[in-house]
Amino acid sequence: MKKTLLTISLASISLLMNAQSALKPKIATMADAIQPKLVEWRRDFHQNPELGNREFRTAKIVADHLRSLGIEVQEKVAFTGVVGILKGGKPGPCVALRADMDGLPVTERVDVPFKSTVTTEFNGQKTGVMHACGHDTHVSILMGVAEVLASMKSELKGTVKFVFQPAEEGAPAGEKGGAAFMVEQGVLENPKVDAIFGLHINSQTEVGQITFKPGSTMAAVDWFSIKVKGKQTHGAAPWSGVDPIVTAAQIVTGLQTIVSRNVSLTDGAAVVTVGAIHGGIRQNIIPEEVNMIGTIRTLDEKHHELIHKRINEVATNIAESAGATAEVKIDVLYPITFNDLELTKKMVPTLQGIAGVENVIQIPAQTGAEDFSFFQKKVPGLFIFLGGMPKGKNRADAAPHHTPDFYIDESGFPLGVKSLAGLTVDYMEMNAPKEAAPTKKSK
Secondary structure (H helix, E strand, O other): OHHHHHHHHHHHHHHHHHHOOOOHHHHHHHHHHOHHHHHHHHHHHHHOOOOOOOOHHHHHHHHHHHHHOOOEEEEEEOOOEEEEEEEOOEEEEEEEEEEEOOOEOOOOOOOOOOOOOOEEEEOOEEEEOEOOOOHHHHHHHHHHHHHHHHOOHHHOEEEEEEEEEOOOOOOOOOOOOHHHHHHHOOOOOOOOOOEEEEEEEEEEEEOOOEEEOOEEEEOEEEEEEEEEEOEOEEOOOHHHOEOHHHHHHHHHHHHHHHHHHHOOHHHOOEEEEEEEEEEOOOOOEEOOEEEEEEEEEEOOHHHHHHHHHHHHHHHHHHHHHOOOEEEEEEEEEEOOEEEOHHHHHHHHHHHHHHHOHHHEEEOOOEOOOOOOHHHHOOOOEEEEEEEEEOOOOOHHHOOOOOOOOOOOOHHHHHHHHHHHHHHHHHHHHHHOOOOOOOOOOOO
16 A cells, blocks of 8 residues: 555656746745735635625625726627637647636625625515625635736646636526526637636635545536415315325335435445425315425436436336326536546646645545536536635534534635636646757857
């Protein structure tokens, strides 16, 4: 085992040495120097959050900043998205960097001076609006990366495309949105993107650490609905009808056997969750219909197909056995967030060189989802997680994402800038045309 670990370590060091860009020291210095700006931007975005496809103020600030750096700017991409194009002084690949901009319908409880007090109506309910997933952080970090890389434009071996994406958390009902819509509108073309990198702050990973996983990193997510139709009757005489409530209960139990009995869990985790059941109106009336909704999470394509098939079979056959019917509808939302294996292998040494080998940690796959996956379906991509939990804090005591108590330690922001900028210049170094050696003058 020790010999294997040593071999892996030496291989990583060798890759790092070959990939090292001479721009890295300058990037590190600048990233540390702009820490106050990163914090100022982030706090402003945090105090003024906007929901998906409504990031008007955020988008304007981003666009104005990119223009001030001399970067070509495209606005209103996929509603409120902003794309910046920085053409380096030397030939090379096109690297895309992505940050999502939207907040969530969450009322903040964190007692900070820049606490959000924004309110809105969402799905018919009054609610607060909060950056409860750290997208304010992502925007600030990518603005910082743009400032750093723009300062060394003439030395860049290729083109950088800065993608500020709206609606990662989902577009409003009836609207398109997010990464899928940006891809549809050609964000990965003109110039054609060769690789894309993204990061996500994590409130339960210590500041200074970066986590990643090769291959399937976050789950594909689907939503399903099942309508169970029976025959309404008096609750005192259930034999006179067909009870959709009992049938629905049997379907819920049956669905749980799909993962436990049909999925090869050693190939990847899967989840089938029923999130809500609605049916009936009174104690002594057996209703005609019951509706249930839920989510499917998969980390393997063959599981994805299998679970869809089995949900249909389980629901319809159980309903039929009870004399009822079941109508199944499945909406495919996000594909698997898949870190390209070759790209990950090549770029992890860059992260190790920036954060330290001991601070770059491979983690298990997660059953949460990310629409960064739509970019990765088109071009090789690497998605990493940046530590945002105060040093020494117990992970179990750190509020998770999408909660009112979500909190991020701002001291980790420069590492985010160094990571995205470092990945960019090292990828360019690996893939740019080789410069011809200078010819010796004859005497």
